[in-house]
Amino acid sequence: MSAVVIDGKAFAAGVRARVASHVARLSEEHGVVPGLAVVLVGEDPASQVYVRNKGVQTVEAGMISFEHKLAADTSEADLLALVRALNADPKVHGILVQLPLPGHVNADLVINTIDPAKDVDGFHISNVGLLGTGQKAMVPCTPLGCLMMLRAYHGSLAGMTAVVVGRSNIVGKPMAQLLLGDSCTVTIAHSRTRDLAAVCRGADILVAAVGRPEMISGDMVKPGATVIDVGINRVERDGKTRLVGDVDFASASAVAGAITPVPGGVGPMTIACLLANTLTACCRAHGLPEPEGLTA
Numbered sequence: 001m002s003a004v005v006i007d008g009k010a011f012a013a014g015v016r017a018r019v020a021s022h023v024a025r026l027s028e029e030h031g032v033v034p035g036l037a038v039v040l041v042g043e044d045p046a047s048q049v050y051v052r053n054k055g056v057q058t059v060e061a062g063m064i065s066f067e068h069k070l071a072a073d074t075s076e077a078d079l080l081a082l083v084r085a086l087n088a089d090p091k092v093h094g095i096l097v098q099l100p101l102p103g104h105v106n107a108d109l110v111i112n113t114i115d116p117a118k119d120v121d122g123f124h125i126s127n128v129g130l131l132g133t134g135q136k137a138m139v140p141c142t143p144l145g146c147l148m149m150l151r152a153y154h155g156s157l158a159g160m161t162a163v164v165v166g167r168s169n170i171v172g173k174p175m176a177q178l179l180l181g182d183s184c185t186v187t188i189a190h191s192r193t194r195d196l197a198a199v200c201r202g203a204d205i206l207v208a209a210v211g212r213p214e215m216i217s218g219d220m221v222k223p224g225a226t227v228i229d230v231g232i233n234r235v236e237r238d239g240k241t242r243l244v245g246d247v248d249f250a251s252a253s254a255v256a257g258a259i260t261p262v263p264g265g266v267g268p269m270t271i272a273c274l275l276a277n278t279l280t281a282c283c284r285a286h287g288l289p290e291p292e293g294l295t296a
């Protein structure tokens with residue numbers, strides 16, 4: 001069997017087009033333009049590429065992009081002061097502080113200083129609590145993008161067995177909450193899980209968010225399962241730097257029913273969902289109707 005490849009890049013282009021048309025309507029009918037502020041501390045090359053992509057796509061969607069690039073040795077106090085200034089700025093509807101932050105900064109403190117209504121990453125404890133209790137929240141972009149693709153492919157996910165490999169606050173845990181919200185039977189696996197292969201083989205939906213290149217191989221996949229590969233790993237192959245996922249695409253796609261590729265899968269959807277969250281935050285801030293189908 002050869003799996004259907006879920007085209008995240010095309011899917012993301014569709015989401016961005018829907019965002020852009022809603023943004024155009026907002027500015028025509030209400031004179032409101034959504035604004036996204038992205039804060040990058042330090043000069044990690046991968047983060048710089050990612051932040052640049054976000055800025056370009058924000059502007060392409062008709063929104064305003066505010067980029068704040070700070071030196072790696074910026075103090076925690078200065079970063080907190082910037083976050084508070086962005087909280088108070090009415091032109092800014094969404095705030096994203098790129099992670100990871102340098103070690104001398106308390107990342108939890110920074111994230112929890114963001115106004116929850118502007119927390120387009122959905123990492124603030126208020127949004128985490130709202131999501132966990134099934135209330136309206138800002139939903140983390142990467143898991144939201146995965147959920148959108150799963151819903152589009154399967155329709156209802158109710159009753160399916162889902163396994164999420166990885167328990168980080170930014171991917172694994174919120175992914176599990178969203179799948180539970182869609183009535184999957186959810187298992188979260190991690191580095192201490194016994195017999196990971198057997199756990200994974202029970203999954204109708206297998207989400208890999210591990211950060212280990214090509215760790216999930218075809219023998220860990222249930223025949224016909226849907227495999228979502230969140231991993232973004234830069235590896236050296238034949239003298240070149242290549243991007244690979246946490247799933248061994250060649251062996252897994254021979255067994256799975258559907259699979260997302262890397263690149264061109266979850267990554268582009270993450271940015272599309274960031275734009276969708278910024279639009280949603282803007283609509284909520286102005287008491288205007290929210291776009292449909294762009295939230296969880």
Ligand SMILES: NC(=O)C1=CN([C@@H]2O[C@H](COP(=O)(O)OP(=O)(O)OC[C@H]3O[C@@H](n4cnc5c(N)ncnc54)[C@H](OP(=O)(O)O)[C@@H]3O)[C@@H](O)[C@H]2O)C=CC1
Pocket residue numbers: 142165166167168169170171172189190191192193196209210211212230231232233246266267270
């Ligand atoms: N496409 C996108 O938009 C995004 C992609 N990513 C990518 O997703 C991946 C995961 O990111 P993130 O969640 O931040 O990573 P973290 O490093 O925060 O978490 C990794 C998780 O994987 C688990 N793990 C590590 N090794 C194993 C193992 N051998 N067996 C089972 N579980 C294991 C860890 O378990 P334990 O808790 O026990 O240590 C941990 O829970 C990375 O490749 C990252 O680059 C991340 C964000 C967005």
Ligand SMILES: Nc1nc(=O)c2c([nH]1)NC[C@@H]1CN(c3ccc(C(=O)N[C@@H](CCC(=O)O)C(=O)O)cc3)C=[N+]21
Pocket residue numbers: 049050096097098099100121141142232243262263264265266267268270271
């Ligand atoms: N506060 C915060 N929020 C995040 O959402 C966040 C973060 N910090 N820190 C880093 C991770 C990583 N992440 C990616 C998003 C898109 C691609 C992406 O677009 N990837 C393209 C390829 C891009 C390339 O070629 O490098 C693809 O998979 O096709 C990758 C990675 C968001 N993250």
